[in-house]
Amino acid sequence: MKKGKLVSLLSLLIIVSLIASGCGKTESKSASGENTYYIGISQLVEHPALDDARRGFEDGLKELGVNAKIDYQNATGEIPNTVSIAEKFKKDNVDLIYAIATPAAQSAKQVTSDIPVLFSAVTDPVKSQIVNKWEDVGDNVTGTSDKAPIESQLKMFKQIDDSIKKIGILYSTSEANSEIQIDEVKKLAPNEDLDVVTVGVNNVNEIPQAIDSLLSKVDAIYTPSDNLIASSIELVSTKLIEKQMISVSAEGAHVNNGTLLTNGLNYYELGKQTAEMAKEILVDGKSPSEIPVGIAEKTITTVNIDTLEKLGLDKNLDIFKDAKKVEK
Template sequence: MKNLLKCGLALAAAFSLAACSGGGQSEDTTKIGIIQLAEHPALDQAYEGFMDGLKEAGYTEENTTFDYQNASNDQSNCATIVDKFVNDGDDLIYAIATPSAQTAAKKTSDIPIIVNAVTDPAASGIVKDNEEPGGNVTGVSDLTPVEKQIELLTQIVPDAKKVAVMYCSSEDNSKIQAEMAEKALDAAGLEWQEATVADSSSIQQVTESLIGKVDAIYIPTDNLLAEGMSAVAQVSNANGIPCIVGESGMVENGGLATYGIDYHKLGEMAAKQAVEILKDGKSPAEMPIEYLDPEDCVLTINKSAAEELGITIPDDLAAKAEMVETAA
């Protein structure tokens, strides 16, 4: 009888504890779903900056559930991930890169969405207008200083006459930047040709097709090529074709140089927007897409790539550049 009484008391205590703990989560816990298209330095920094910014604002693992998911550059994965966020009733979705953001915007019109690493949200169909989004989506743009990057190409490769504009044909953000680059090349009096890739398996073949046909390659902030930058550089650098690229992570993986934006800072900006929505009750519809100040762009040059290409960096550029070497 005593044993039965002890068992009964133990069960009662257990049920009481479970009721108090709410299954380990408080009803006040904020749920944030994070979808990152692929793993490469720029997108990683956009994620890390967002997390650092939220932590500074008081959103930690103790009071917030962070559901981080990587889509491995697969559109079908994007849909599955966002469906999970919607079914889980997340309070906010942070979508990193254009395909992730497009999927999130199509899947829910109720959950607030913050986007990052999207060149032009309006042109990509994610918001109605970059100044007045008008829906449940806002965020930050990673529009790079394309004209300044083309100017950099002419400074480092002054004898270049023809340039390949290389990008993934299925990425809207890349198409936008490619058009900007082509206009800048026209203005600089340079010939250009497009070199598009469809998937990672075609990167080496497309790069090899440019040997002997172009004097340089320009690559925007393209997610597929950012992941596969080392494959491009392995061919281009060995054959004397310098690559001017969209962001510093691509320089670290073999590109020659860039005037690039700080994706960690973009992540911090996105976190500030998230706090304004979650804490202050602001509506994404009335929050303009934000941009990084051009003065915050950084000149990055790959020293080892320059040596392999036999290029001497002008002293004025070398003096103000952040010099890196190709990642092992």
């Protein structure tokens, strides 16, 4: 064979190989002939709420008939890891990135403007500079917010004990989500005749001393949807029970792990809601820019019965009667 023809043949084989491999993207047909989509999941840290958001998303895809190959990556609470994970997904040319928690979403937006990005467990994606507006997101990023119904949650303190005057909040100083929630609590608390005391921590090792200090200054505790605090919520709830301290939480996973009460969203359902957006993008061909940010479609009042009993509270109070009851 002549050299020129050999070079041409080799070039043709390389082109065919690149086309077949999708230039790095794993894309195939299922047994039924449907596309299998390559989805990268970037999760800031493992704790019950974020785990539920991931499980709900994966289960939602299955229920919607979306065939997906999932590459799950856990950033172990380290923000630089979320950047590395996003860069990996960009290099792998995934079909979609699902970013769970604000830092994961911010990093995905920073790394790619081409791959569709869906987020969840983000309190305010506008203030966090993830999207332009709630309704008009712009570009390649949209998703679902875990914005808590803070006003109704603050009302719960007086419904349990009308002598409560001062509530405390323990939070991570590195999480924009927490700062946003604290600003909202401080704005609404005076309407409920409540004062707010906050204590910030930089890492999990500071939590025991910080919670002890905070509990000496307040009548009750509000736990926001803060990833660092959520990862240590069992420790926090144990301290609360020891001090006979009433607690209201931003979301149900905290109550499942020992805090007293919430009127909060269900992260599993929020994940399923985000899966519906994934179908719109991957299967129906919508651009993320066409899909407004979603918020939780329903909230659930949940009470931890074990905690209620250990605090010696009256289970016949109206606020507890119709609540979903869980045990630690």
